Amino acid sequence: xxxxxxRFSGVRRRFGRLAVLDGAAGEVAGGEALLVTGRNxxxxxxxxxxxxxLVAPNAGTIELEEDGRRLGAAERRLRVGMxxxxxxxxxPLTVAENLAFFAKxxxxxxxxxxxxxxxxxxxxxxxxxxxxxxxxxxxxxxxxLLHRPRLLLLDEPFQNLDAAxxxxxxxxxxxxxxxxxxxxxxxxxxSLEVPRVAARLDLGG
Amino acid sequence: MWRRASTWxxxxxxxxxxxxxxxxxxxxxxxxxxxxxxxxxxxVSVSLGPLGTxxxxxxxxxxxxxxxxxxxxxAAGLPRAFVEEEETHTATALRLAATPSxxxxxxxxxxxxxxxxxxxxxxPVYAAMVTLSIHSPGLFVAALAAGGFGIAAGSTLxxxxxxxAQGRSTxxxxxxxxxxxxxxxxxxxxxxxxxxxxxxxxxxxxxxLYDGAITIFGLxxxxxxxxx
Numbered sequence: 001x002x003x004x005x006x007r008f009s010g011v012r013r014r015f016g017r018l019a020v021l022d023g024a025a026g027e028v029a030g031g032e033a034l035l036v037t038g039r040n041x042x043x044x045x046x047x048x049x050x051x052x053x054l055v056a057p058n059a060g061t062i063e064l065e066e067d068g069r070r071l072g073a074a075e076r077r078l079r080v081g082m083x084x085x086x087x088x089x090x091x092p093l094t095v096a097e098n099l100a101f102f103a104k105x106x107x108x109x110x111x112x113x114x115x116x117x118x119x120x121x122x123x124x125x126x127x128x129x130x131x132x133x134x135x136x137x138x139x140x141x142x143x144x145l146l147h148r149p150r151l152l153l154l155d156e157p158f159q160n161l162d163a164a165x166x167x168x169x170x171x172x173x174x175x176x177x178x179x180x181x182x183x184x185x186x187x188x189x190x191s192l193e194v195p196r197v198a199a200r201l202d203l204g205g
Numbered sequence: 206m207w208r209r210a211s212t213w214x215x216x217x218x219x220x221x222x223x224x225x226x227x228x229x230x231x232x233x234x235x236x237x238x239x240x241x242x243x244x245x246x247x248x249v250s251v252s253l254g255p256l257g258t259x260x261x262x263x264x265x266x267x268x269x270x271x272x273x274x275x276x277x278x279x280a281a282g283l284p285r286a287f288v289e290e291e292e293t294h295t296a297t298a299l300r301l302a303a304t305p306s307x308x309x310x311x312x313x314x315x316x317x318x319x320x321x322x323x324x325x326x327x328x329p330v331y332a333a334m335v336t337l338s339i340h341s342p343g344l345f346v347a348a349l350a351a352g353g354f355g356i357a358a359g360s361t362l363x364x365x366x367x368x369x370a371q372g373r374s375t376x377x378x379x380x381x382x383x384x385x386x387x388x389x390x391x392x393x394x395x396x397x398x399x400x401x402x403x404x405x406x407x408x409x410x411x412x413x414l415y416d417g418a419i420t421i422f423g424l425x426x427x428x429x430x431x432x433x
Contacts, residue, residue, distance in 0.1 A: 054300060056433040074432065082301060088294035090223065092230035104219035105302040107212055143298065 002030035003068040004150045004181050006051070011060035013046050020046045021057070026201045030150070031180035033173075033196050036187040038203030044187035047203070048084065048153045051185060053077030066150045081149035083140045083157050091129030095139060098128050099146065106147040116142040120168045133160040141169045145176065152176055152184040159188075170195070213307050220303065220311025224286070225318070234282035234319060242278040242327045249274070250334040267337050268396035272389060275327060276356060279320050280381065283360035286312045287368035296368070305428040309365065313423065316357035324349045340402030344409075348399055351412045352392030358416060359384040362423040365430050388415050 009025040020043040028034040036044050049055040051062060053073045064071045064079075071079060089098045099113035117124050120138040131139060137160045144152060152173070158166050176182035177196045186194050228234055249270050290296040299308060328349060332339065339345045363384055367376040391412040398405055 052301065054297065054433065077301060077432070078304070080301065082297075084297070086294050087297050089298065090227055090295055091293070092227045093223070097226070101219055101223045102298065102302050105216055105304075 002180065002183075003065065004030035004183055005065045006034075006063070006151055006183060006185065008051065008062040009060060011047065011050055011057045011062065013043070013050060013055060013057050021050070021203075023060070024201065024203065025060075026185075026199060028183050028185060028198060030183050031177055031196060032198035033177060033184040033186055033194055035194055035197045035200045036185060036203065037200060042203040044203055045084070045155050048082070048155050048185060048187050051151075052080050052082050052153050064151060076151075079147075079149055080151045080153055081144035081147070082153045082155075083137075083144045084153075084155040085159065087140050087143070089128040089136075089139060089143070091127065094125050094127055095122055095131070096124035098139070099124075099142065102143060102146060108147050112146055112148070113142065116145055116172075119172060121164065134162055134165050137161050138165055138169065141172060145172060150182055152182060154184060154186045156188040157186060213304060216304055216307035217310040217314065220308055221314045221318075224312065224315040228315075228319075234285055235322075238278045238282040238319070238323050239326060241281045242274055242323060245274045245277065246327065246331055246334055249331075253335060263335075263337065264397055264401045267335055268393050268400055270335075271328070271331055271337075271396065272352065272393050274331065275320070275324060275353070276385065276389060278323055278327070279356050279360060280377070282319065283316050283357065283364060285364075286316055286361055287364045288373055291368045300431065305431045306424050308431070309361070309424060309427040312365075313358060313361045313420070316361045317354055320353040320357045321350070324353050337400065339400050341399045344399035344405055345396065347405070347409065348392055348395040348412075351409065351416060352388060352395070354416045355388030355392065355412060355419065356385060358419045358423060359388060362419060362426070365423070365427055369430075384419070388412060388419075391415065 005027070007027045011021055011024040012019070013021040020041075024043070024047050026034050026036075036047060038044050046055060050057045053076045056073075062073075062076075064076050066079065090101070093101070095117065096113070099117070100110060103110060103113055114124075120142055122135060122138050122142065126135070128136075128139065141157075144154075154173075157169065157173075161169065173184065174195055177184060287296075290299060328345075331337065360381065363377055363380045366380060367373045370376050391408045394408040395405060395412060397403075398408065
């Protein structure tokens with residue numbers, strides 16, 4: 001049995017009168033991916049934000065275990081890796097400066113960023129404000145994996161990527177899941193080919 | 206314990222350095238603060254005329270005008286500390302990476318140094334323009350430091366509260382009034398004492414008490430505001 005596991009049940013979230021999530025439930029263990037599907041507005045992004053701890057659910061439980069230890073909401077928020085369309089970086093800073101800043105916050109050394117940048121083919125000295133949409137997406141992947149998270153939350157993870165970019169991030173996702181410790185929740189994949197999918201959650205809509 | 210404190214301090218220092226690096230590349234806040242302060246100083250100087258004010262009137266009026274210039278110049282730039290993170294969508298990445306109290310301290314240090322830089326620029330020019338003679342320069346510097354810290358700390362806290370709200374500008378004015386009025390009254394009194402050559406009185410200790418209280422209050426409140 002894996003020591004890394006995400007389990008959530010009865011997750012509800014309302015924005016005013018609008019019920020976006022109505023009792024979502026799922027489970028994923030180390031080395032596996034949970035695929036979340038549904039129409040636009042069905043609550044996929046909201047579910048991922050609840051799992052990350054960015055949005056508090058109105059009801060339900062979310063449990064993340066890392067190496068057999070259950071994390072509280074505040075710790076979970078600082079431990080997850082996330083790729084999401086609304087994730088932005090400091091435009092006056094270069095790619096390397098952005099990553100160096102977050103590496104200090106994440107308490108990781110500079111070599112990890114260098115290694116990941118080489119894998120996705122991103123120029124470190126380019127200003128974040130001068131990146132194309134595809135390059136921004138590559139930067140989101142590097143940022144998400146910087147601290148070697150166990151749980152990776154991926155919202156539209158392949159959007160704006162060209163063939164080479166998609167191959168590079170798929171290889172990162174493969175590696176994340178391959179050692180059996182990393183787990184992923186993937187929403188809105190533009191391509192349905194996600195490796196090691198153990199379960200699917202259809203939010204309908 | 207010591208290791209934890211040093212990593213927390215390193216996080217706060219990283220936020221402080223990042224904010225200054227971004228600021229020095231864009232010069233948004235520096236330009237806004239400096240232009241606002243310069244414009245109001247010219248208006249004050251021209252309004253007083255070439256003769257300036259009498260000595261008695263100068264002691265009571267000129268410190269008030271100095272702090273009004275500093276307050277409104279600071280109000281033009283300090284609320285950006287958190288608002289900009291929300292508007293440029295960098296707040297999500299920060300929420301997922303930074304310890305809230307370290308983030309708050311980094312932002313506070315940035316706000317304090319920004320306002321101290323503004324004071325360094327404005328105070329000598331203002332004193333020269335309105336021929337303000339200061340009899341206790343040491344107390345004057347203490348007033349600038351303690352008053353600047355109080356305004357920066359109060360503004361940073363209010364900026365954090367309003368950052369996720371709609372109608373931020375209006376909210377800042379409404380919330381900043383009760384938060385910034387006490388230090389403003391105290392620092393005006395302290396500056397008057399410095400100009401007149403009087404002792405600091407209770408104003409300095411009360412201002413330092415306010416500075417400490419607003420900092421501790423901000424550190425306690427910020428994680429509740431910042432996280433859902």
